[in-house]
Amino acid sequence: MRPYKIPESVLVVIHTPALDVLLIQRADADNFWQSVTGSKDRAEEPLALTASREVAEETGIECGEGSALASRLVDWQLRNVYEIYPRWRARYAPGVTHNTEHLFGLCVPQRIEPRLSPHEHTAWQWLPYRQAADACFSPSNAEAILLLPQFAE
Template structure:
């Protein structure tokens, strides 16, 4: 009988606040949680993957927006050089190795033009909306995501768009 292997999530992730120059924030609704609105999030695929690589991959996977190094948006992905450490919600701890209770989340912003098309991964998300930054912060389920939305004006002033 062959041994089965289970790959656990790495407790290092990114949060990417996608926004327009007018500070409208893209929020997406999780497929596995009612009324759970969030920015783009996701864990590293490997310990060797950098946070910026994770951010680029997650943005593409979750929205279809390309901010890879060869894309027109490559320079719009801004590392906010901030990290949050938070307790993983009990409902999702089974995804991590036994005993892992906290995650380190690295923050980024991505400025896009108003009207940028969004193509959700239906397996992960069911809806999206663009909201002014304060309204976005008010409906984010995650406190760290809400805080990131409230920090947006400070970081957007440094965007290159």
């Protein structure tokens, strides 16, 4: 049996200096566009490690410690608490209904072609940040993208 997901996750808005945002389409839900997201692997995993691991797993973009982009992964010091969609609650321990999501930004020098994990995502697109926010299925993801001008370099 697969272990339950930890209800603490990251959302990483990958963007360019021009505020173009990378969105990826979920493989398990038609037309669900989002930023990189993912849960901690273990309770004590540092959030920055969760963020860099998820970015690498979902896009192939390396931003972990020692990488060229490591200094560009920024913890926005914001979090969302939201109700987990019923379709995905079985992944969590019985009785868990909410997740705490920590927001990060990753500024890449220009639009990069991601290398998607096909079991997680099926397509990608770069959009100006307002269009990217409109394309997101998740209201909290859209809100995070709309905050981008406050956090961009």
